[in-house]
Structures are given as structure tokens and as C-alpha cells.
Amino acid sequence: MSPIIDYVRNKLSSTKLQEEGEQQQRQQVIATDLTSRSGTAMDHAKRQKLGLNGLLPAGVETLEIQKARALRVLRSKHNLLEKYILMAQLRTTNVRLFYKIVIDELEELAPVIYTPTVGTACLEYSTIYPFLAAPGVSDGLYLTKAELPDLCQTIRNYRPSDTEGFDPEIAVISDGSRILGLGDLGSNGIGIPIGKLQLYVAGAGIDPRRTLPIILDLGTNNEKLLNDEFYIGLRQKRPSDEEFYQVVDTVLTALHTVYPKLLIQFEDWSSEHAFGLLEKYQNQMLCFNDDIQGTGAVILSGVINAIRKVEKEDRVSPRDHRIVFYGAGSAAIGVARQIQSYFQIEHNMTEAEARNVFWIVDSKGLITTTRGDKLAQHKVYYARDDNQGQQFKELIDIVNHVKPTILIGLSSTTGAFNTQVLERMASLNEQPIVFPLSNPATQAECTFEQAMEATASKVIFASGTAFPAYTIKSTGEVKYPGQGNNMYIFPGLGLGAVLAKPKHISDRMIYEASKALADSLTKEEIDKGWLYPSLKRIRSVSATVAAAVCQETLNENLATSQEMIMHCKSHSEILDYVTARMWSPNYGSATQVGKL
Numbered sequence: 161m162s163p164i165i166d167y168v169r170n171k172l173s174s175t176k177l178q179e180e181g182e183q184q185q186r187q188q189v190i191a192t193d194l195t196s197r198s199g200t201a202m203d204h205a206k207r208q209k210l211g212l213n214g215l216l217p218a219g220v221e222t223l224e225i226q227k228a229r230a231l232r233v234l235r236s237k238h239n240l241l242e243k244y245i246l247m248a249q250l251r252t253t254n255v256r257l258f259y260k261i262v263i264d265e266l267e268e269l270a271p272v273i274y275t276p277t278v279g280t281a282c283l284e285y286s287t288i289y290p291f292l293a294a295p296g297v298s299d300g301l302y303l304t305k306a307e308l309p310d311l312c313q314t315i316r317n318y319r320p321s322d323t324e325g326f327d328p329e330i331a332v333i334s335d336g337s338r339i340l341g342l343g344d345l346g347s348n349g350i351g352i353p354i355g356k357l358q359l360y361v362a363g364a365g366i367d368p369r370r371t372l373p374i375i376l377d378l379g380t381n382n383e384k385l386l387n388d389e390f391y392i393g394l395r396q397k398r399p400s401d402e403e404f405y406q407v408v409d410t411v412l413t414a415l416h417t418v419y420p421k422l423l424i425q426f427e428d429w430s431s432e433h434a435f436g437l438l439e440k441y442q443n444q445m446l447c448f449n450d451d452i453q454g455t456g457a458v459i460l461s462g463v464i465n466a467i468r469k470v471e472k473e474d475r476v477s478p479r480d481h482r483i484v485f486y487g488a489g490s491a492a493i494g495v496a497r498q499i500q501s502y503f504q505i506e507h508n509m510t511e512a513e514a515r516n517v518f519w520i521v522d523s524k525g526l527i528t529t530t531r532g533d534k535l536a537q538h539k540v541y542y543a544r545d546d547n548q549g550q551q552f553k554e555l556i557d558i559v560n561h562v563k564p565t566i567l568i569g570l571s572s573t574t575g576a577f578n579t580q581v582l583e584r585m586a587s588l589n590e591q592p593i594v595f596p597l598s599n600p601a602t603q604a605e606c607t608f609e610q611a612m613e614a615t616a617s618k619v620i621f622a623s624g625t626a627f628p629a630y631t632i633k634s635t636g637e638v639k640y641p642g643q644g645n646n647m648y649i650f651p652g653l654g655l656g657a658v659l660a661k662p663k664h665i666s667d668r669m670i671y672e673a674s675k676a677l678a679d680s681l682t683k684e685e686i687d688k689g690w691l692y693p694s695l696k697r698i699r700s701v702s703a704t705v706a707a708a709v710c711q712e713t714l715n716e717n718l719a720t721s722q723e724m725i726m727h728c729k730s731h732s733e734i735l736d737y738v739t740a741r742m743w744s745p746n747y748g749s750a751t752q753v754g755k756l
């Protein structure tokens with residue numbers, strides 16, 4: 161072939177390559193600008209510059225108009241799952257608009273993107289999946305054993321639709337083995353890491369490009385899923401414990417190889433593994449378990465405010481409380497541990513005295529040292545030895561035996577706090593403290609309405625999923641239930657941790673987060689009898705929680721962020737430092753890593 165023809169061919173193919181490259185670049189610009197950015201809010205000059213003329217309608221809109229339109233469509237839907245899907249789609253087309261709506265209307269949207277609807281979404285995830293994600297607009301990182309040989313590359317492959325500047329600092333990881341109170345949902349559990357991270361962004365101003373939702377799909381023992389033709393996960397049973405811990409270790413190591421400063425939040429792992437993983441990693445890397453520690457912290461806050469209320473109004477001494485836990489899994493034991501620290505730290509109880517405050521119940525009844533079965537490791541510490549040979553199975557018998565001031569449900573057993581139990585709590589206490597905390601609402605031990613009716617409206621109440629307000633028939637007074645959900649803690653805890661960069665998260669940091677939340681109520685909220693602050697204030701509450709965490713990292717000499725250490729000499733400086741670093745969805749506003 162002649163050199164001239166060779167030259168022309170090469171020239172043509174290099175021009176073609178160049179054109180293809182330009183085309184690709186242009187497509188990428190279009191993809192990021194049209195789908196991830198401002199959409200119709202982009203002005204004409206920018207459209208011109210990016211070669212987007214003709215690809216958008218003529219109107220140029222504000223974020224407020226975009227929000228009003230999207231809300232109108234959203235509110236026209238009457239099915240929560242439909243709203244969930246609509247919001248998920250909006251997130252892939254306009255991230256800022258999605259978060260603008262979630263933040264401004266959090267009381268309305270939390271039940272859509274989080275509990276209870278996220279529970280339904282996880283149950284249905286395989287069916288609704290085609291409407292939520294596609295390569296290029298991934299909803300999360302799906303890891304299986306098949307990825308192990310090239311794990312770091314697989315981790316790098318994950319880019320949400322808002323690709324530019326993706327640099328995750330917080331990962332929420334689940335293996336789908338205990339999704340809310342709904343059991344083993346395998347790969348369908350991905351909805352939980354996604355929902356939790358959305359609350360990080362909305363509640364604590366974490367930049368969305370700094371979040372990484374992960375499902376570690378090791379199979380499922382859920383026969384219904386294994387036989388479901390639409391199931392999107394791995395169709396095999398879960399591995400042995402030995403293999404499980406090996407795989408998790410490999411995954412955590414790879415995550416830290418790719419993203420060395422990543423904070424890892426363990427979420428919704430079956431209790432046996434939840435404790436094992438926390439024990440193994442909590443002092444080794446930046447991580448925490450939300451179900452054990454986050455729940456422990458958030459429920460301690462509500463309990464502190466309930467204890468303060470009955471001390472003030474009914475003269476119940478904090479040292480006189482007796483607490484029955486219905487449920488003895490990761491959440492219950494995590495909460496008991498946290499409340500125990502409170503009695504020891506704030507009320508000078510000895511460890512033995514503080515431990516004696518708790519009676520823990522599992523599916524076999526009251527946990528005692530003499531029950532005759534082999535107790536799981538996490539139950540042993542709280543097993544009672546003062547039951548004088550008696551064994552108690554039914555909750556009402558346990559309530560009669562203990563005469564508790566506080567009853568906490570973390571058992572995923574719908575209706576376990578029946579009328580008889582609630583009436584007995586009311587006869588034992590001026591104001592019984594009853595927290596049915598299981599999620600979603602379908603799994604709660606009782607509803608707010610049931611608790612109010614059975615206790616002549618005397619109950620001090622918090623549930624894991626928000627229940628509707630209740631109107632007292634005789635007076636017309638409207639009462640609002642508390643929502644004891646770890647969403648008040650993990651966003652602020654995570655924000656504090658990524659800003660201060662301690663090597664690990666200490667127990668005292670969790671404790672200080674809890675105290676900060678308890679103390680964050682306004683006088684108006686306390687006067688209304690609330691246990692938790694209004695969700696409307698969640699960003700300022702999360703900033704307060706984050707500041708308490710940062711402060712504690714400094715107290716313990718564990719902070720490694722030189723920038724924070726340099727800027728933060730007082731608590732108010734810490735709060736300013738935290739607040740200034742919270743991401744906001746408004747177009748053109750500064751973010752931690754640039755512009756979205």
C-alpha cells in the first residue's frame with residue numbers, strides 16, 4: 161500500500177478517533193449537566209457554551225419553580241411506593257432538586273425515602289429495580305464473591321450519576337441479612353444503605369458525592385426470594401461464619417485501599433454478625449454499627465428526656481427506674497449498654513447497680529442464668545440471677561414481676577404491647593414510658609393510638625417509625641408521638657467523624673453524641689412534652705451532634721484533622737467549623753469539593 165494512502169487512512173482514523181472522543185466528551189457533558197445538574201435552570205449562555213441548544217425547552221427556571229412543579233406531581237400520587245420510585249428517578253435526573261425537596265419538606269419526605277416506605281421498597285426492590293437504576297446511574301455498589309479477585313477495580317467502577325468529583329467519605333454497608341424488622345432480604349436490602357445516605361445528605365449536609373451505598377451480596381436464606389423469578393440477587397444460601405468473616409475482611413481492606421479515609425457504617429446485619437464485626441473492627445478502623453451504637457445513642461437521648469420529665473412532674477428518682485426490653489438483638493443490647501453508661505456516668509451508680517436496672521426478654525422469655533438454654537454471647541451480661549427459680553415467658557407476667565417504669569420494644573413483633581400490657585404499665589406509673597421501636601410501622605409493638613387509649617393518654621411515647629398525631633377525645637388536644645430513630649444520630653455522628661478524622665470512633669464519642677441530642681431540645685419542645693427535637697431542625701441538631709463528636713475527638717486526642725485542630729479552639733468555633741462545611745443543594749452554592 162502506498163505511503164500516501166497509509167497517511168490518509170491514519171489521518172482519517174485519527175480524525176475519527178478525535179471526533180469520537182469529542183462526541184464522547186460532549187455526551188458526558190450533556191449527561192452530567194442535563195441529568196445531574198440544573199436541567200431547565202441552566203441559563204442560555206451556559207447552554208450555548210456547552211453546545212446544548214435545542215436539547216432543553218426554552219424556559220429558564222429557578223430551583224424554587226422546579227421544586228414546586230415536582231412537589232405537585234409527587235403530591236398527586238397517593239401510594240407511598242409510587243412516591244418512592246418518583247423520588248428515586250428525580251435523584252438520577254437532578255440531584256440538587258431531589259435534596260432541595262427532601263430538606264425543605266423533610267417531615268413529608270422522610271416517610272417516603274426512609275421508614276416506613278423504604279421497608280416496602282426493599283421488599284419489592286427486585287420488581288421496582290428497572291425504574292430505579294441502570295449502568296451509569298447506579299443506585300449503589302453491588303459486591304459478591306465473584307468480585308473478590310478484582311475488588312479494588314470493582315469498587316472504583318461505582319460512580320453515581322453525579323460523576324464529577326466523586327470521592328466518597330462515608331459508606332453504609334449491609335449484607336441484607338436483617339433489613340429493619342423484615343428479616344433476610346438479601347440483595348434487596350440495598351434500599352437501606354441508599355436511604356441512610358440520603359439522610360446523611362439531607363440531615364447533616366454531607367456532599368452527595370461523598371456517599372457510597374454498598375450491598376455485600378453473599379446470598380440469602382430467604383426461600384421466598386430464592387424462588388422468586390424476579391429476584392435480582394445471588395441465588396444461593398449464605399456462607400459459613402468462617403467464610404463470612406474472611407470475605408468481609410477482604411471487602412473492608414479493599415474499600416480502605418481505594419478510599420483510605422472512608423468511614424464505614426455497618427447497617428442491618430444479623431445480630432450475631434453485627435456484634436462480631438463491631439468487636440473486631442471498632443478500634444481498628446473508622447467505623448461504627450448504627451443498629452447497636454446509633455440506636456443506643458438515639459434511644460438514650462429519648463430516655464434521658466423521659467426520665468427528666470417524670471422526675472420533674474412525678475418525682476420519680478432517676479435511680480428508681482426499672483427497664484424491660486422486649487427483644488434482645490443488636491438494637492436492644494446496644495440501647496441497654498448506652499443507658500447503663502448514662503446511669504453510671506450521670507447518676508453515680510456502680511456497674512452492678514446500673515446493670516440491675518435491666519430485664520431483657522427474647523423469644524423464649526425473660527433471660528435468666530437458670531433458663532436452661534445456651535445464651536448467645538451478647539445476652540449473657542444481662543441475664544438475671546434474681547428470679548428465684550421462676551421462669552417468665554409472657555410479657556404480662558414479666559411486667560407484673562418487674563413493675564417496670566420503662567418498656568422498650570425492639571423485637572419486630574407486631575402488637576406485642578397489647579392492651580393488657582399497656583393498661584398494666586399505666587396502673588404502675590403516673591406516666592409510663594413506652595417505646596415500641598421496631599421498624600417499619602407494621603412491625604411496631606404497638607401504635608401511638610393504642611398506647612394513648614390504653615393509658616388514658618398518660619403514656620410518654622416514642623416509636624421507630626413516625627405514627628400519626630392523636631387527638632384526645634375529651635379535650636380535643638392534639639398530641640404528637642416521638643420518633644426514636646437513629647436518623648437523629650448517625651448523620652451528625654458521621655459528619656463529626658469525617659471532619660475530625662479520628663482513627664476510630666470511641667464509646668465516649670457515641671455517648672457525647674447522645675447527650676448533645678438530648679440537650680438540643682428548645683424550651684418550647686420541652687414544654688410540649690417532646691423527647692426529640694422537631695425534624696424541621698434536623699440540620700442544626702446534626703451540627704450540634706457533630707460538634708459534640710468533634711469536641712470529644714479533641715478531648716481524647718484522637719482528632720487527626722490538622723485543619724480542624726487549628727481552627728477550633730472553643731466549642732462555638734467547632735460549631736461554626738462544622739456548619740460552614742455542610743453541603744446545601746442550592747445551585748451555585750459552594751460545596752466541600754467544588755461545584756455540582
Ligand SMILES: NC(=O)C1=CN([C@@H]2O[C@H](COP(=O)(O)OP(=O)(O)OC[C@H]3O[C@@H](n4cnc5c(N)ncnc54)[C@H](OP(=O)(O)O)[C@@H]3O)[C@@H](O)[C@H]2O)C=CC1
Binds near residue numbers: 451486488573600
Ligand atoms: N428505632 C430505631 O432506630 C431502630 C429500630 N430497630 C428495630 O429493632 C428491631 C430489632 O432489631 P435487631 O435487634 O437488630 O434484630 P434481631 O432480629 O437481632 O432481634 C430481635 C429480637 O427480638 C426477639 N424476639 C423475637 N420474637 C420475640 C417474641 N415473640 N417475644 C420476645 N422477643 C422476641 C428475638 O429473640 P431471639 O434472640 O430469641 O431470637 C431477638 O432477640 C427491628 O425491627 C429493627 O427495625 C433497629 C435499629 C434501630
Ligand SMILES: CC(=O)C(=O)O
Binds near residue numbers: 340599624645646
Ligand atoms: C432504623 C434502623 O436502623 C433499623 O430499623 O434497623
Ligand SMILES: [Mg+2]
Binds near residue numbers: 427450
Ligand atoms: Mg438499621
